[in-house]
Amino acid sequence: MKTIDLRSDTVTLPSHKMREAISQAELGDDVFEEDPTVNALEKQAAERFGKEAALLVVSGTMGNLASVLVHCGRGTEVILGDQSHTFRYEAGGIAALGGVHPHLIPNAADGTLSLEAIEAAIRPDNVHFPRTRLICLENTHNRCSGTPLTAAYTAEVADLASRHGIAVHLDGARIFNAAVALNVDVTELTDCVDSLTFCLSKGLSSPVGSVICGSKAFIDEARRIRKALGGGMRQAGIIAAAGIVALEEMTERIAEDHNLAARLAQGIAGLKGLTIDVDRVLTNIVYFDVESERFTAEAFVNSLDAQGVRMLALGPNRIRAVTHYGIEAVDIERALVVMADVVQAL
Numbered sequence: 001m002k003t004i005d006l007r008s009d010t011v012t013l014p015s016h017k018m019r020e021a022i023s024q025a026e027l028g029d030d031v032f033e034e035d036p037t038v039n040a041l042e043k044q045a046a047e048r049f050g051k052e053a054a055l056l057v058v059s060g061t062m063g064n065l066a067s068v069l070v071h072c073g074r075g076t077e078v079i080l081g082d083q084s085h086t087f088r089y090e091a092g093g094i095a096a097l098g099g100v101h102p103h104l105i106p107n108a109a110d111g112t113l114s115l116e117a118i119e120a121a122i123r124p125d126n127v128h129f130p131r132t133r134l135i136c137l138e139n140t141h142n143r144c145s146g147t148p149l150t151a152a153y154t155a156e157v158a159d160l161a162s163r164h165g166i167a168v169h170l171d172g173a174r175i176f177n178a179a180v181a182l183n184v185d186v187t188e189l190t191d192c193v194d195s196l197t198f199c200l201s202k203g204l205s206s207p208v209g210s211v212i213c214g215s216k217a218f219i220d221e222a223r224r225i226r227k228a229l230g231g232g233m234r235q236a237g238i239i240a241a242a243g244i245v246a247l248e249e250m251t252e253r254i255a256e257d258h259n260l261a262a263r264l265a266q267g268i269a270g271l272k273g274l275t276i277d278v279d280r281v282l283t284n285i286v287y288f289d290v291e292s293e294r295f296t297a298e299a300f301v302n303s304l305d306a307q308g309v310r311m312l313a314l315g316p317n318r319i320r321a322v323t324h325y326g327i328e329a330v331d332i333e334r335a336l337v338v339m340a341d342v343v344q345a346l
């Protein structure tokens with residue numbers, strides 16, 4: 001029986017069309033900037049986001065790291081949400097490899113950072129303080145229920161940043177999920193940021209890769225940093241070929257993932273022993289809690305696993321399920337049946 005893997009949209013496998021494109025890709029040495037397929041993907045990505053240039057990188061982590069390193073020198077500071085992926089899940093790379101000091105402020109439940117808190121975190125010019133160089137936003141916000149940040153909010157942050165001469169980088173790992181959920185063109189969410197990273201390998205189902213977009217000068221610098229990080233990939237057209245299919249064909253179907261996430265959330269709301277705020281489920285990420293007196297999140301996901309349904313336990317009570325390409329309506333119905341079984345048995 002098919003395993004229903006809802007741990008992450010990173011588990012997506014390439015479509016048939018992607019495999020075909022990979023097998024037929026024209027290749028060259030991308031460190032010499034001679035891989036025609038990489039060049040085509042980068043051109044297409046830059047155009048899609050209305051930026052001057054783009055750069056294919058190995059992962060979202062590398063995209064955020066290279067971007068922060070371009071914006072910030074050693075000993076300077078970046079303002080980050082305390083729930084941000086860059087702070088929580090990127091192995092401390094910005095500090096370890098870049099000497100960049102993270103200044104954390106709390107994320108609200110919807111993934112935003114309050115403008116007052118950002119303003120208060122910006123350092124005055126004083127020999128005691130690091131210089132503030134950058135504000136990072138995340139859209140959709142992974143740990144904040146996958147909530148999309150609106151264009152209006154992003155513009156307010158960018159305005160504030162520009163008044164202080166600070167740049168804005170957007171971790172847009174799931175930016176197409178945000179655009180679909182808000183029913184806007186993706187450029188509305190990214191026009192006012194200086195740089196952004198988006199992932200080919202999550203909701204867009206490519207096997208590998210993320211893309212950084214920004215000004216030509218920014219991308220030239222990011223290319224050097226990518227090389228220093230060991231990310232010069234030679235015949236990377238193998239990866240880029242799938243990325244082109246992802247950009248051309250996989251962005252619109254994301255609405256299906258959102259509908260299935262909403263259905264999953266609605267089903268969970270009807271199960272005893274589990275609690276969920278269905279109104280917070282706006283994209284493809286579903287968080288819910290188990291009642292701790294009866295069973296832990298870990299026990300719950302282990303029991304699901306034994307019946308072929310996989311989710312992630314992200315705390316003593318907290319569980320995350322993510323819908324994605326390859327998950328169909330029947331899978332969500334089966335997952336709900338298995339969950340109902342497990343809550344009764346535990």
Ligand code: TLP
Binds near residue numbers: 059
């Ligand atoms: N997120 C992964 C895990 O690392 C938690 C997931 O399963 O959600 N930004 C955001 C907002 C992300 O969610 C992720 C991956 C990344 C960056 C990093 O991307 P990769 O995994 O390509 O380095």
